[in-house]
Amino acid sequence: MFIKEGIYLVTDNKRKLDYIDKIIDEPIDVLSFIKQSEDLRDDICPSIGKEIGSFLHLLAILTNSKKILEVGTSIGYSTAWLALAAKKTNGHVETIEIAERLIFEAENNIKLMNLSDYVTFYHGNGESIITELKDDYDFIFIDGATKSYKELYEISLKKLKAGGLLIFEDILFSVTAKRTIQKEMMNEFNIYVKNDSRIEKSYLSLGDGLLLCFKR
Numbered sequence: 001m002f003i004k005e006g007i008y009l010v011t012d013n014k015r016k017l018d019y020i021d022k023i024i025d026e027p028i029d030v031l032s033f034i035k036q037s038e039d040l041r042d043d044i045c046p047s048i049g050k051e052i053g054s055f056l057h058l059l060a061i062l063t064n065s066k067k068i069l070e071v072g073t074s075i076g077y078s079t080a081w082l083a084l085a086a087k088k089t090n091g092h093v094e095t096i097e098i099a100e101r102l103i104f105e106a107e108n109n110i111k112l113m114n115l116s117d118y119v120t121f122y123h124g125n126g127e128s129i130i131t132e133l134k135d136d137y138d139f140i141f142i143d144g145a146t147k148s149y150k151e152l153y154e155i156s157l158k159k160l161k162a163g164g165l166l167i168f169e170d171i172l173f174s175v176t177a178k179r180t181i182q183k184e185m186m187n188e189f190n191i192y193v194k195n196d197s198r199i200e201k202s203y204l205s206l207g208d209g210l211l212l213c214f215k216r
């Protein structure tokens with residue numbers, strides 16, 4: 001009975017994911033090209049994909065976010081979804097990536113999508129660069145440096161405007177990570193945020209898990 005239920009759930013989940021994948025169109029061909037080429041390489045981490053990409057795009061528009069910050073650019077897939085939102089809100093995206101070779105690729109991809117006017121790239125460590133930034137933000141998306149999530153959470157909260165959204169990817173590493181230490185660290189982070197009364201929050205099982213934090 002238990003095994004049957006398990007098999008049923010896996011099949012059902014795959015069908016749901018395949019359906020969502022078919023129904024969401026990437027608004028620019030270059031986006032699907034980036035996603036497809038990513039599957040053929042082993043020198044970059046997976047991007048957020050269409051489901052989360054379109055969700056972040058919608059959230060940024062819904063909140064009329066003009067000042068958008070991202071940590072973990074990689075080759076610019078998530079950056080492009082955010083830039084498309086910024087184009088609609090008259091906003092701008094600032095994105096931070098620690099690997100210089102990826103920044104070059106991301107810049108090129110964003111240029112191919114005619115979105116360069118909406119994106120500023122920073123090369124370096126997200127934790128240090130955020131503290132140096134002078135502005136406050138409406139929308140902050142963190143998708144990298146999972147070891148530093150707690151530190152990034154505290155720094156980002158200071159940089160988030162009242163009424164702003166702070167979003168973390170990969171929060172389900174608390175169950176899916178290969179290494180126990182990584183699982184424990186992410187679980188600790190999730191509980192830390194859960195107990196923080198300064199914000200309203202929501203944990204979602206989209207992709208590798210999204211945590212949405214709203215600053216009152």
Ligand SMILES: C[S@@+](CC[C@H](N)C(=O)[O-])C[C@H]1O[C@@H](n2cnc3c(N)ncnc32)[C@H](O)[C@@H]1O
Nearest residue numbers: 045047048072074077078098125126143144145
């Ligand atoms: C999961 S990938 C980001 C994927 C990207 N957001 C997307 O969906 O297209 C994580 C990225 O974070 C970068 N990274 C890791 N630690 C970082 C840090 N401390 N500061 C800035 N970027 C970092 C990695 O080099 C990697 O490219």
